[in-house]
Amino acid sequence: xxxxxxxxxxxxxxxxxxxxxxxxxxxxxxxxxxxxxxxxxxxxxxxxxxxxxxxxxxxxxxxxxxxxxxxxxxxxxxxxxxxxxxxxxxxxxxxxxxxxxxxxxxxxxxxxxxxxxxxxxxxxxxxxxxxxxxxxxxxxxxxxxxxxx
Numbered sequence: 490x491x492x493x494x495x496x497x498x499x500x501x502x503x504x505x506x507x508x509x510x511x512x513x514x515x516x517x518x519x520x521x522x523x524x525x526x527x528x529x530x531x532x533x534x535x536x537x538x539x540x541x542x543x544x545x546x547x548x549x550x551x552x553x554x555x556x557x558x559x560x561x562x563x564x565x566x567x568x569x570x571x572x573x574x575x576x577x578x579x580x581x582x583x584x585x586x587x588x589x590x591x592x593x594x595x596x597x598x599x600x601x602x603x604x605x606x607x608x609x610x611x612x613x614x615x616x617x618x619x620x621x622x623x624x625x626x627x628x629x630x631x632x633x634x635x636x637x638x
Contacts, residue, residue, distance in 0.1 A: 531556075532627045535607070537618040546595025546610040547588065548617050556628055558603040559585055570601035572628045576612055601626065 535550040543549045557569040574581045576597070586598035588608050595610030602608055607626060611617045617624055 528629045530627060530629055532625050535617075535624040535626060540618050540624075542616070542618075543592070543608065545592035546614045547592040547608055548610065550607045550609065550624065550626075552605050552607060552626065554626075555604040556601070556626075558601045558606070560603045572601045572607075572626050574599045574601070574607065574609055575623075575625045575627060577622045578625075581609065581612060 531554065533552060533554045535552070539551045541549050541551075556572055559570045570584070573584065581597035581599055583596075583598040584601070586600050588600060588602075591598045591600065591608050591610050595614040597610060597612040599607060599609035609617070609624070611620055611622065613620075
């Protein structure tokens, strides 16, 4: 009789453990789903003192956050930068532009070239160091993977 009571107690304890672990696992999985859908926007303001005149309408901004740029190495076949350059909160057009076009045409063209440099022109070809506008490079980061888009 004692043996059956102990055996029943062990079975009940085991079932409680299984139910508790299953509930915890489902809760944790649900939390990861919530975290994966809440993207983090990463922004970096490019201050006038971090901008240098390059040539023509082109200016070079020095970046500090180290996000992948468009510069290709021998293993890359496409542009990597997923960043968007904002001028006073509005996206500038034509990312991944050729530097020659930025220099000669301008009009908001830009190229996030490397982890530390962005080549760009203002929307009206004015000097971004003195036109009073705010330039911000933005990207989105997925919390679970850490990847940026």
